[in-house]
Amino acid sequence: MKVIGFDVETHLIEDGLLTPPLVCATFAGGRDTLTVARKLSAGLTPEEGAFAEMPNGTWELLTSAQQAEATLLELADEVDVVAAHNQVFDWAVMVNENPALLRLVFAWLESGKLRCTKVREMLIAIASDNFKFDNRVNKNPGRFSLAHCVNVYFRKDISASKKDPNAWRLRYHELDGVPINQWPRGAKAYAVEDATWARRVFLAQSEPAKLDQGWVVRPNGEVVNEREQMAADWCLHLMACHGVRTDRENVQQFEAYVRSEAAKADVAARTGGFLRVNRCKACGGTGQVGVVPRLMPCTSCQGMDDMACRAAGVYKSRAKKPFTVAKDMKRLKAWVQHGYGGNAPQTDKGNVKTDNDALLGSGVPVLQAYAAGKEFSKLLDTYVPVLWKGVDQALTSSPNVLVRSGRTSWSKPNLQNPPRKGGFRQCFVPRPGKMFASIDYSGLELTALGQVCLQFFGHSTLVEVINAGQDVHLWFAAKMLNISYEEAARRRAAGDKDIKAKRQSAKIANFGFPGGLGVSAFVQYAEGFGVSLTFNEAETLRNDWLAAFPEMEEYFDMMSSAGNYGDFTIKQVASDRLRGGCHYTSACNSFFQGLAADGAKAAMWSLTKECYLDETSPLFGSRIWAFIHDEFLFEMPEKWAPEAAKRAEQIMVREMKKYTPDVRQEAPPALMRRWYKDAEPVYDRFGELVPWEPEQ
Structure with a gap:
């Protein structure tokens, strides 16, 4: 099996742009591809590329952005596998440089020519129970970086070059347009490193591995289920690249709602006397004295804030540091103990739990109100800033193709488990001339x-x-x-x-x-x-x-x-x-969640192909912008959205039936002018699908 490693270096990723301009491409191979590599390098000027041949027959090739595509195509014709780490980024960048490559990327993924060492490692780690904590290197694998894979297979730590803020990894935009022969030695060395390691990791991963239950890595070096997961990974990345827009007015309304609800946490904490608002010694700064639940207002400070206390002469602050409002954990824990009748849930170290589950389950109204307010504080930090990004440009999120059950996950923001209150979903709107479609499987x-x-x-x-x-x-x-x-x-x-x-x-x-x-x-x-x-x-x-x-x-x-x-x-x-x-429970869940996820990912691949490649399909020109386990969210040209939605329904049912052949499947489509949770199919008197609208 002839294998080359591949990688690209680009400008930095920006908000709304997951396909930054290409600066260079790098390739790495072995003795079996040395002849073609020599031939290609001979056709490059020193300004266009740099070639290095090692004594063991391996080689590395660095090319300018202008020579990247031609070099890639010639090398790909000579090999069985082009291996890259987090390959969806590399291929999306290449397609952005030349959209004509898109059809080829789909074909190569389908044939197995393109392989991602990240996805392969995730599958291997899931099978060997190294997904959450990797026992092979006694570390959390995190996002399965190339550095982690190199550590697993070669016991070599390359993380320093990845984390260094001054590393060339973050500076290649400085070299855009600079002839290769004028690049610093360090810039050249770093650029070829990832392609070299991607190839070496791929070959190490290809060692056959079998457990009692079946193959993890087949004798031909293919990781079980890798093609399907890599196809889904590509589709998810295309969704993220396309992104989605948000509406200014609705984002403002959502932020106002979240701020008002988050403020209730401090109100509840003050009421319960577990928020230190000043430096009063009589009450510990909480404005409340006594023992839970029999608390009374402090007559010394009357619950005033620090500045008001100093102005009123309650105390004179000689502290050098400014006062910071903080929780009184001792009193908070006392409230939790009270709520649970002295049998409060505890941490592994024997401390009283004060997480939201413990607070909500306490039955104490002030703790439940505090927990609810804290949840909104999290929304204020995690969702509101992201929503604002979508007002002026596409909001590009971060999907993840695989968790242990076989399902996907999503972040920045989490579109698969969005806030239910405050109108979060309604902040998302289609671009002009487009319409949203929600198509989800029934049960x-x-x-x-x-x-x-x-x-x-x-x-x-x-x-x-x-x-x-x-x-x-x-x-x-x-x-x-x-x-x-x-x-x-x-x-x-x-x-x-x-x-x-x-x-x-x-x-x-x-x-x-x-x-x-x-x-x-x-x-x-x-x-x-x-x-x-x-x-x-x-x-x-x-x-x-x-x-x-x-x-x-x-x-x-x-x-x-x-x-x-x-x-x-x-x-x-x-x-x-x-x-x-x-x-017990993870196995119970994994069998049916994993099967559902596999069928949905198969549908995702077929849907995406028609959206991007099939000019005869009603779906051509539509884009999927989110996938929520059993639901696809589309942005469709408004003039043929009804036909496109119907076609998507047909594909979804057809592909899922391949995985659940003995069970009825349905996937009714709904059209909408912004994202609504409650949207349902609506038909006009001619039987044509029309947008669902909320009741006024």
Whole structure:
């Protein structure tokens, strides 16, 4: 197998620009490609490139931006694999330089010519239980950098050159347009280093590896499931590059709402006497004296702030440092202990927990108000600044193709778990002449769970209900009420409140129990949906659920047996991807979450190809800007959005059926003029899809 390493150096990434201008490209190879490398280097002038040949037959080639494409194409024709680390960045930069390369990148990804050492390492780490903490080097792998991979396979630390703020890594814009033969030696050396290491890491990763459950790396050097994940990685990066815009007026409204809610944390802290607002010795600066919960206002400072206390003569400050408002942790912990009747949850070191879960579960209103306000303070820091970036330019986020379950994640901002309150989603708007489309699978994780059960046990009541076209939540609600599905449907249509409440309980059960939640954990889970259950009520609900779906007893028994001797490894249905280090609940979740993710990623690839390449498709010219596990968010040309949305629905169902062939799949599309959580399909009197609008 002939392999070359590839890397690019560019201007710095900027807000709204994930494809900065190219400065140079670098290539690295071995003896099997030395002849073609010599030939290519001979055709370059000293101003255009630099070539180095090592005694062991390996070589390195640095080319200017102007020569990068031609060199790449000639080398790629001669090899089986072009290896790069975080390759989606490199290929997006190259495509930005010449859009004609786009079709070739898709083809090369499909054929397996392009390989990403980062994605490969993530898959290997997931299989070997080194994803969260890498036992091979006793370090957290972080974002699986090239430096981490080099450390894993060669026990060499190259991180210093990556972290140095004066390193050439951040300065190549200074060399844009400068002839290669005028570059400093350090700039040349750093540029070729990543291509060299990418090739060496790829070859090290290609060593066959097999566990009892199956292959991690096949005999041909291919990591199981790498092509599918690399394809999805490319699609996600294209989403990030395209980005999305935000609306100034709505961002202002969201910020105002978040600021007002965040301020309530300080109000609650003052009320509870666990916020130090001054230097008063009588009350410790909290404005409250006494013992929790019997606190009284301090008569000395009356809760005034530091400046007011000094002005009123409460005390004279001789401190050199300015006063800073801070929490009184001792009193906060006292409130938590009070809320839990002296049995407050504790940290591993035996301290009273004061995290938001502990505060919200305390039952103490002042602590719950404080926790709620703190959550909004986080939104103020993490979401508001990012939203403002999208007002004047595209908001480019950071998707991640793979976590241990096989799902994706998202950051800067987290579009997969956005704030529910304050109108966050409504801040996102399509560009002029465009329209948003939301297309999500109906009950995807339940359909995947049903397919998994069919695969393992040969039967599934869940699949029977889904294939009958029935609402699974309503079906289970009818079971619990001992009435027919038809009667439950009729009563729901009539607005029956009992049916609505019972269906909500059924929905929470259908979402919560498949992942292996115990009764106590389920009580807390239900609280997140605004439903309060006693332990006995939750236990009854679980027993009813298991009776309704008997295959789940077998499912849970299988997981329990697998974990008899500690953590274990599972083999994913359909993709054969392995996940090591599983325990009971992670295994329960991974089988159906992983299958759903694999099917959605297959759909992502087909959708993206039509959006970018197929000029005969209604989807051509549309762009996906976010993927939320079971939902794709599109920006479509308004004039053919109905046809494009319908085509996307067809592709999504077709691709998911390849992974869940025995279960009915649906993916109804909805059009909208800004991002709405509640958007649903709306059709005009001619049967054409039209934008959903909220009720005024």
